[in-house]
Structures are given as structure tokens and as C-alpha cells.
Amino acid sequence: MSIEGISGYAENFPAGMRVLAVDDSPTCLNLLETLLTECHYIVTTTNQARVALEMIRENKDGFDLVISNVHMPDMDGFKLLELVGLEMDLPVILSGNSDPELVMRAISHEPHKKFVQSVNHLGIENAVPEEILDMMNVEGLTLEMVASHLQKYKLYLRRIRLEAAET
Amino acid sequence: MQRQLANMKQSLFDQGYLDEQFIQLEELQDDANPNFVEEVVTLYYRDSARLIQSIEQALEKSPLDFSKLECLMHQFKGSSSSIGAKRVKSECTQFKEYCRVGNSDGCKRTFQQLKKEYATLKKKVEVYFQFARQIGPVEKACRSK
Numbered sequence: 001m002s003i004e005g006i007s008g009y010a011e012n013f014p015a016g017m018r019v020l021a022v023d024d025s026p027t028c029l030n031l032l033e034t035l036l037t038e039c040h041y042i043v044t045t046t047n048q049a050r051v052a053l054e055m056i057r058e059n060k061d062g063f064d065l066v067i068s069n070v071h072m073p074d075m076d077g078f079k080l081l082e083l084v085g086l087e088m089d090l091p092v093i094l095s096g097n098s099d100p101e102l103v104m105r106a107i108s109h110e111p112h113k114k115f116v117q118s119v120n121h122l123g124i125e126n127a128v129p130e131e132i133l134d135m136m137n138v139e140g141l142t143l144e145m146v147a148s149h150l151q152k153y154k155l156y157l158r159r160i161r162l163e164a165a166e167t
Numbered sequence: 168m169q170r171q172l173a174n175m176k177q178s179l180f181d182q183g184y185l186d187e188q189f190i191q192l193e194e195l196q197d198d199a200n201p202n203f204v205e206e207v208v209t210l211y212y213r214d215s216a217r218l219i220q221s222i223e224q225a226l227e228k229s230p231l232d233f234s235k236l237e238c239l240m241h242q243f244k245g246s247s248s249s250i251g252a253k254r255v256k257s258e259c260t261q262f263k264e265y266c267r268v269g270n271s272d273g274c275k276r277t278f279q280q281l282k283k284e285y286a287t288l289k290k291k292v293e294v295y296f297q298f299a300r301q302i303g304p305v306e307k308a309c310r311s312k
Contacts, residue, residue, distance in 0.1 A: 025214065025242055025249075026214045027214050028249050030206075030207060031250075034207075069245075
């Protein structure tokens with residue numbers, strides 16, 4: 001977790017953004033809360049995914065963003081992502097692991113399905129962010145998002161190919 | 168006095184006890200939050216005591232439940248990493264590797280090493296914070312941001 005150069009970016013961070021932070025580790029949750037408060041966000045914390053879900057359900061417009069740890073004892077971050085994504089239109093950031101496979105699991109919603117369809121249609125060799133973006137035609141999606149996702153997707157594909165080759 | 172404190176901190180970095188994450192913590196400390204770093208580290212030691220106990224208990228079982236051990240260690244690694252505990256984190260990584268390959272002796276050995284590093288770091292940061300407190304808020308206010 002880092003706030004490197006945060007003063008330089010301060011103008012770009014929406015002050016007053018309401019964030020719900022979920023992490024079962026008190027150390028990490030405390031640190032996250034402080035970091036987010038430094039960004040002038042309004043932070044609510046809980047160490048249980050179940051409680052987070054209740055909070056969101058009770059107050060549908062109460063939060064702008066959810067940040068959750070992936071590995072938690074009562075419910076894993078993916079489940080929370082799925083439930084929050086299904087029930088309400090709230091962005092969820094998952095933290096805790098940079099494993100490409102986990103990243104792929106996280107992005108299993110409509111946009112990802114469209115992404116994969118576009119890539120398959122264009123052919124992985126020929127798929128470039130500009131064309132994928134056009135084909136997907138999803139509002140609010142930027143070239144940077146597609147480029148970054150494409151990079152992770154390629155890592156993921158390479159990895160599963162390697163694993164298949166090993167067996 | 169200020170220079171002594173800086174040297175103390177530098178030596179912790181040079182000897183590999185702490186990494187840049189610790190600096191990130193210090194950057195979050197300000198007049199509104201004057202003891203932030205000490206609070207976070209204290210919280211870490213309190214919080215991780217439980218984890219260490221759980222790992223200890225899990226290591227006494229036979230055969231070892233590597234998946235549970237890896238999960239516990241993952242949590243411990245996460246919080247150690249968030250305070251910049253470099254050597255502790257490295258032992259955590261080693262432990263997880265041994266879990267992955269199912270090496271019981273490796274796990275047990277590494278855990279002993281981890282506890283040593285954990286205890287050593289605790290003593291060192293306690294001295295550091297004590298000294299920092301002695302210097303007091305006046306000096307801290309003069310510190311440029």
C-alpha cells in the first residue's frame with residue numbers, strides 16, 4: 001500500500017468519496033483506513049464480508065466504492081464481488097494477491113465476457129486494445145483499461161498453457 | 168538527538184529489518200496523527216500474536232495441514248508486509264514455499280527462524296520509538312514535510 005506522490009495527485013482524487021473497506025486483518029484495515037482518510041475519502045470499515053454486505057444492502061446509495069481483501073475467513077472477496085456486482089452497481093476493488101489467475105477470476109462479469117469474445121473474434125495475435133475497445137462498445141471503458149486487461153489476460157493464457165504443457 | 172534517531176532508523180534499514188513500506192507509514196504520520204507509526208506497529212504485534220499461536224498449534228498436529236498453514240501464514244505475511252517488516256516477511260515467504268511442497272521439517276525450521284526475527288524486530292522498534300518519544304513533539308513539528 002503506498003501513497004507515493006499523493007500530494008501531486010490530490011486534485012484528481014474525489015474528496016468525500018464514500019469507501020467501504022473490508023479486511024479481516026486489523027493491522028491492514030487500520031492502515032487502509034488511514035491511507036483512504038489521507039485521500040479525503042469518507043471511510044467505513046469492517047472486518048467481515050457479511051457485515052459489509054449488510055451495510056451495503058441497508059443503505060443502497062451509501063457508498064461509492066468497496067475495497068476488499070480477497071482472503072477472508074467468512075466469505076472470500078470474490079463472493080463479495082459477485083454478490084455486490086449482482087445486486088447493485090457498485091465498483092469493487094479486490095486486494096491481496098497479484099496472481100494473474102486470481103485477477104482473471106475477479107473480472108468475471110459482462111465486460112470480461114465481451115472482452116474475451118472480442119479477443120477471440122480478432123484472434124489473440126491480432127487483438128489490439130483499440131479494436132477490442134471498439135468491438136466491446138462498453139460505456140465508460142477506456143483504452144488504458146482494455147490495454148491493461150489485455151496484458152493480464154495474455155499472462156494468464158501463457159500461464160495456463162505452461163501448466164498444460166507440464167502435465 | 169535527531170541525528171541519533173535518524174542513524175538508528177538507517178541502521179534498521181541497512182540491516183534489512185525494515186523496508187520502504189515503513190517510510191510510507193511515516194509519511195502518514197502528521198500533527199493529526201502524531202503517533203501513527205507506533206500505533207500501527209503496536210497493533211501489528213498484538214494482532215499477530217494470535218496468528219503466531221494459531222500457527223504454533225497447527226504445527227503440532229500430525230500430519231500437518233499445509234493448506235491451513237499456508238492460509239494462516241498468508242495473513243501473517245500480509246500484515247508483516249504492511250508495516251515494512253522485511254526479514255519477517257522473507258521468512259513468511261520461505262514458510263509458504265515449504266507448505267506448497269509439503270515439507271514439514273522446512274516449515275518447522277522456518278517458523279523458529281521467523282519467531283526469532285519477529286522478536287528481534289520488536290525489541291529494536293521498541294527502542295526506536297522510546298527514543299523518538301523522548302525527542303518529543305517539538306522536534307517533530309520542526310521536521311519539514
